[in-house]
Every structure is written in C-alpha cells, then in structure tokens.
Amino acid sequence: MYIYSGASQPEESSHVDDQEKYEQFMARIEAGEKIEADDWMPDDYRQALIKLISMHGISEIMGALPEKEWVPKAPTLKRKLGIMAKVQDEMGHGQLLLRVAEDLMRPYGKTRGDLMDDLLSGDLKFHNVFHMPTKTWADAGMVGWLVDGAAIISQTNMLDASYGPYQRALQRICQEEVFHAQHGEAIIMALAEGTEHQRQILQESLNRWWSALLMFFGPKSADTTGSSKQDIMIKYRIRKSSNEELRQAFLDKYLPRVFSLGLTVPDETAHYDEEKGEWVYQQPDWNEFKQIIKNKGPRSKERLRLREVAYENNRWVRQALTSEAVGS
Template identity: 75%
Template sequence: MAVEMKYDDPIQQKKYEDFLSHIESGGKIEADDWMPEDYRNTLIKLISMHAISEIMGALPEKEWTPKAPSLKRKLGIMAKVQDEMGHGQLLLRVAEDLMKPIGKNREDIMRDLFSGDLKFHNVFHMKTKTWADAGLVGWLVDGAAIITQTNMLDASYAPYARALKRIAAEEVFHAQHGEAIIMALSEGTEQQKEMVQEALTRWWPALLMFFGPPSAKTTGTSKQDTTIKYKIRKNTNEELRQYFFTKYVPRVLSLGLTIPDETISYNEATGEWTYQQPDWSEFKQIISNNGPMSKERLRLRKLSYDNNEWVREALGATAILQ
C-alpha cells in the first residue's frame, strides 16, 4: 500500500491526520482546502491525463467523420467528437484549479504532453482501420471508460467528482452509439460481420490494457494504491477489468463474435474470470508514445495548438484590459 506521509512540523502533521480522517469519513475536499502535496500531485497527474485522453480520444473518431456510411452516422460521430472535446476542456479547468497554488497552468499541461511527460490512454495510440473500429471505440472503449469513471463518482476531491457525473452520463450515450454501429454490422453481410470480428481481434489486447496493470509487480509503475488510499477511486485495476468481462463478454458472444482468447472463462467458485494477460511491456511502449499512431496524433495536436496560439494571446490581452 501507499506509504503514509510524515511531517517534521507537528502542525502540518496534525493537518495531514485531520485530512485523512475527513476523507475516511466520507468528507469532500474543495480546490481551496488544505491538502497534502502528494494528494495534489496525484490529482493533477490523474485529471490531466484524463483531460488529454478525452481530447486525444476524439482524433481516432474524427478520422471517420468524413467516411461515415450515412448522414445519420456522420451526425452521430460528429456529436460524439464534440462531447469528447468538451469533456477535455472541463477537466482541464479542474486540473488548472489544482495547479494554481504551485504556480502552474494549462500551458504546463500541454508542454508536458508534447515532451512526453504526460501520458494519455493506450487505446488512443491505436489505428482505426475500418468503420467497425469506430463502432468498437464507441461501444467497448467508452464502455471501459464508463467503468473507470463510475468507480470515481464518489471521489474525495469534489470538483473532479462533479465533473465525472456529467461526463459519465454523456459517455453512456457514446457507448450506445457505438453499440448500435456494431449491432448493425453484426446483423449485416458476411463481409461486415468479418470486419467486426477482425476489429475485435485487433483491439482486444488494447481493451485489456485500458485498465492498467493488475499490480505494481507487473510493470513497477502502478499508482493505484495511492488513489485508493486517498479515496479518489474505490477499486483496483484488476477488479475493474473483471467487471468489464462480466458486463461485456456475454454481449460480445451474443452477437456471434469470438473473443480472441481461448483461455477466457468464468470460474463460478471464485467469481472471477481467467484470461490471458496482455503484453505489459508493449503497454509501456505504447503509452511512452511508441504506439502505431502516437507520433501522428501528437503532431496533429501540436499543429492545432500552435495554429491557435493567437486566440490564447487575444484572450489573455482581453483579460488584462478588463
């Protein structure tokens, strides 16, 4: 478990103990409340990563907006992309409030993204090769996101919990949008069914990786103990992945699709799924910006950021004049 902090200053130590007692009893922390440094840093890293993942996550689907098979599908995916960008902006504001006391702002978040210091979810480094990929991203990737987000709806940091309530509600519509695409393809021609199966086979390892490694022993990089200790989240990565299996494996099989893992099975005695672990060394490579589309997506994000610098400068000048 995460190591308890110790302060040399007894006043600070008392604040820390009162803080822990407050969140242990279900109390909430606001942006201007006292908080331990590692609590603040953990939140900044988590919320910044979530914000950037929402924004970077819009890019794979944006690629399919002009190629959607009908006007209805085009409007649906455009609305989804707009929502994801809005989620990113909302979360960036939450992160900025945490960063102000330590003299940092949104510019620092973007610099960390472009330098590689700030990671984003592994799934958004992947290619979307077909329309079935666009459907799977909506159905299973957003489905996985809903599981992780609802796990934090009662987070001890109140501004994040409030933002998550809005985001998770909208993600439900995104998952339904993706499921509708997959169901239509699964009930279509043999070629369409094969396209869905091929997409599922390619995306399965990335979906398992979405929740992160089971424990720090797997990769040596897990921070889940700290977030659980501080009541930011309730469940471990593995518990969330098990819930994903329970919710989605039966649905996938009901569509006549095959899970690309011959070992996967449910153990009635233990109440857990047995499955083949993904390659966690590959996961580390992907989130280190060495995935199939990492460089291209970062290039597009940097291009957009640089091209709109004049807008930020104009807004800054307006704020000064006011």
C-alpha cells in the same frame, strides 16, 4: 513526484501543524466529506490528483482524434452527425477536466498551457487505446461500444471521489459517456446484423482491439508496500477498486454480450472460472503497453502531430484572449 521537474512546492507550515492538518484531512475523507480546491491537502494527494485528472483530460482530447478521422467517411448523414456530436462532447470533457487540474496546479504556478506543452514534449501521457489505428467503420463502433464502455466502468468507480471538483465533473461526463456507448453499440449491432462481409470486419476489429481493451485498466499492482499509484488513490478514496477488479467488471459486463453476437475474442484460454468467481484470460503484453504509453504506439506520432498543429494554429486566439484580459 510532480509532473514538472524542478517545480517549486507550495509553502506549508511546520511539521507539527501539518500532522494535525493531515489527521483532520483524513478524518474528513473517512467521514465522506468532499475536499475542495482551496482546502489544505497532503502533497501526495495533490500529486495523485494532478496526474490522474490531467491524464484523463488529455486522453479525452486525444480520444476525439481516432473518431474524428471517420467524420467524413461515416456511411450516412445520420452517422456523421452522431460521431460529430460525440467528438464535440469528448473535447468538452477534456476542457472541463483540464480546468479542474489547473486549479490543483495553481500553487505550483502552472496552467493548462503547461499541460499541453507536457503532452507535446512526451512528459504527459494519454491513454493507450488512443494510440491505436481505426482502420474501418467497425473500429469507430468498437471505440464507442467497448472503449467507452471500459471508460464508464473506470469513471463510475470514482463517482464518489473524495475530491469534490473531480467528482462533480465525473457526474456530467459519465452521463454523456452512456450515450457514447449506446452510439457505439448501435454501430456494432448494425454490422452484426448485416452482411457476412460486415460481420467479418466487425470480428477483425474486435481482434485488433482486444489487447488494448485488456490494457485499458493498467497492470495488476506488483507493489506490496501499499505505495503504488492505485493504492494511494484507494487510500485517499479517489477510487474504490483496483485495476484488476475493474478489468474483471469489464469482462463480466461485455464478454457475454460479445459472445451473444456470435463473435469471439482472440484468446482461446478466456473462460469464466465458477470456482474462483472470475474470468481467466491471457495477459496482454505489458512491455508493449509500456512502449505505447511512451508514444511509441501505431498512431502516436500522427495523433500528437495533429494536436501540435492545432495548438500552433490557434495560438493567436490564446494570445488575443490574454491581451484582452490584460487590457481590461
């Protein structure tokens, strides 16, 4: 259901007309056409998009906060400028995506402001990795290298999404995320080639982030009816791959790179099964995952409080813009 309890549903025509529209809609998707904001769409398609895009947009904004903490503490001016540019990009991604979500929410009479209210009330979740602390400079690099690397795998999986506005936004976002991953990799490489102490803090950082990285793509679907969130998005061609397929793609790409740097992961069972053609690994604690996304993670309260203070401090800007628009 829609993220706003009690929200009025968009008016639609008779069930017969809706069935015809649904069949035409599915035919368009199967033909590779893009659905636009003003086109007719089934309610579960709209709901899935709103939840996906609003969570993605809010996560981009909340994801800027862990790295923002390292802007004044970055070791050189060059590093400060690099991480400042990355934070700016992430905020821009968030604004772009929330505008895309707002168009989908319009039939419900909702705006981007409602999304921010939902974030602060706990009704709208943000990605599990952005509830985590960034204790050292190595963590800032790990976010860029592996967290953004995981995001690229997830987002490129939707580069041909059936919803046109989201697909076009992802084209830009993925291009910029590649630079972010390269920025993080540069930090990681500098530490890996540095002193023994620098290599130690890098290994400690990877140990801290490993579970969160495995959780990044979400749990395997336990639903066998084809009605889970990921199944619905695959059905409507919003995404192509399952959570586990994306996690395997991440492990395929990054575990060899991790090992080539002489680093290890905190999982003695991790290995590639040649017979199955996939990585074997220890499942993370999915109960912990559920607690984290309920805003009970290590830095959940602090990050939400920062967002709340910024939102309140800039309320006058929104009011001024609204008054100006009304006055014109």
